[in-house]
Amino acid sequence: MSERRISQLPDEIGRDLHPAERAELVDVWARLGEPSTTRMRDDSQAWEDLQRRIAHGKAARPHLGRRFVLPPRRLIAIAIAASVLIAASIAMLGNTRSTVITAEPGAITEHRLPDGSSVLLNSGSRIEYRSRFHRGLVAERRREVRLHGEAIFDVAAGHRTFVVETLHARVTVEGTRFNVRSWTGAHDVGTSVTLLSGRVRVHAPDGSVALLERPGDVSRIDADRESIERLSVEIDRADAWTRRGFVMEDAPIGAILDELARRHAVTIETAANVDLAARMSVFYNSDADVRTILQDISLARGLTFSRTSVGFLLETG
């Protein structure tokens, strides 16, 4: 604030007053100290909130959590004990910021993306995208989401291409529903894309592209092979996890146990002589108990399992 204002009554005020009275008012004016005010959030936070309000096209209501970074409107937790971790990280340049959404082990959660698309996240999975699909007040050229884990995307129609990026593949989409599975770790490393409806193009690091057009079309990119393998599956099996089912087709035991552990939020240990590379298939179309599944696996592979303080232990029988 300029010095002039703080100490001196502006000339234009009280011009017609008697000098003596005006002198008193000059005194009062000077005595008015710093205005009492309230604590308020900083400009950058407020700016982020403002962009959010503008993007949503209407003024927010006072009682909604405006001081926190909220995920887009609809959030449906399918799992009973679901909790979603949302971390916002502020990018170095400009006003861009990423939203990270994680489904905790044991949880299956659904989220709406800024463009109206929705994504179902399987246990232990994580997606990251630039908030609002905007940079500042300007829309990005494409809608991009990075995925680690497994998710089903229901992509809203729009001019901009919808892109899902995993460590091994890039999936471009126009108005479609598809399952993307991409894990790192010891087993089952690579990306699988299953088309549920619509059309999807999968791009591999080596430049090859697969077009998925029929529901059930699968493209698989293994981490070591880097080119695309095509398969076909029944739709019911690809999205069984959304009904809390458990389906894994011709997968290494290690991968099956990893998935089981994530889905049920338990730790599954194995004795050294258990062959984790051996392949098998399991089909549970709807909610299946972890013990039931372990029992079946043990029977099929000649193993035994026992309870531990943190989950289960599998050993050769």
Add this chain to the structure above:
Amino acid sequence: MQSNAASDEAVDFTALSARLKESDPTAFEVLFRHLRRRLVAFVWALVRDADVADDIVQDVFVELWAGRKRIDADRSLKALLYRMARNRAYNHLRDRKTRRAKGDMIRTEMRLLTTSNGHEAALDAEMLGEALNRWLLELPERRRDALLLSRYEELSHAEIARVMDISPRTVNNHIVRALRELNERLTRYKATAQP
């Protein structure tokens, strides 16, 4: 924690106005970072609720952006924003039952009485400054607003006239009356404080 922006002299509101009309998002952000805190402080003086004040100012900027093409670059952008903020503040007070506002007033008065009665020593300039500020917030609306806008928001008579939808002459009258009232309270305060 005052605004970290430069003084108003350093900001060219006319240029910002023109750029805003052209949908320049940087101009919008500069304006926001420069004026937001002052606007919140002003609205807070009216509504006395930090959350509501924040919301109202956010709404003002949403509205400003929505109507940016209609901005008259020749007229004071500052005045426009304060006008929008003030109108919304009064809408809020009207929608909310006024009983609550009166309750706030009563509490403030009681606090004030305690201060003067407990005051034994000679006048303390700082305490007086605080007291004056409280009395300012308790002034009748028009007098208070005119004084706030002049004293703390550095608006000219012409700009205040635009904010409050009155003539510059009336602005002057409100400010003078506000100062007179504060002067009276100050005199009474001094009188009761003397041993």
